[in-house]
Amino acid sequence: MVLGYSLHPMSIFTADEIAYLKSQPLGRLATVGPDGQPHVMPVGFRFNAEEDSIDIGGRAGFAKRKKFRDVLHNPQVAFVVDDVPSVNPWTVRGIEIRGRAEVLETGGSILGPGFDPEMFRIKARRIVTWGLDGKPYQQHARSVP
């Protein structure tokens, strides 16, 4: 007898959430500047199954970007992946991940050719989803223990 079995027994994400994260090319990452002013930009990302994290890096000067400087000052970030699978009827789905970004000085090359060594590794503390279960206007929110 197997209790609590799932396809991703070690993940804080559900199998549906992981499949959705793997299906989307871009998300939008929000960081906060020292003056409390948020900043938000589209970014590529990778769901890292080993670390159960969202890994984000960049090319050609990632460590010089505003988001990198923001995170050095305040590691709290929010990351949203969403899309509109149908325009008629209007149907939306997505996942927001709030948490903390760890700044790694090396390792960015796992994200692909040409990536800078620096990268973010985001660990979720709160997860909000909508539409992943086919009910687009119903949000599900949970904190990560």
Add this chain to the structure above:
Amino acid sequence: MVLGYSLHPMSIFTADEIAYLKSQPLGRLATVGPDGQPHVMPVGFRFNAEEDSIDIGGRAGFAKRKKFRDVLHNPQVAFVVDDVPSVNPWTVRGIEIRGRAEVLETGGSILGPGFDPEMFRIKARRIVTWGLDGKPYQQHARSVP
């Protein structure tokens, strides 16, 4: 002789930026909670030519949403509209608007049928664009006087 003529002489946005904002159905709005934790969600929006603002509201309880509570505490927001006009070759474009959201207690009905009275009116203080001029990897940033 007309100096400084443009199609939108009273706007802080260029004609290209306004056309782009009008062409896109969704943006992503970042707010910041009292603890410095950002929050980001997809939202519909309207470019308001009269106010030179980005107007954002919602249905069925906008004033109860986290973003609304966040803005009451910290009016600083960031809003990004972006898309991928071509996957091959990979081509991106977009605009990020950082600024302050004014909370209006009434007026949301201008956004469409069924919208709650409460709404945000975002005035830009900093504008970053990429790809709107066909050069996707070149960012242009400016502060609004």
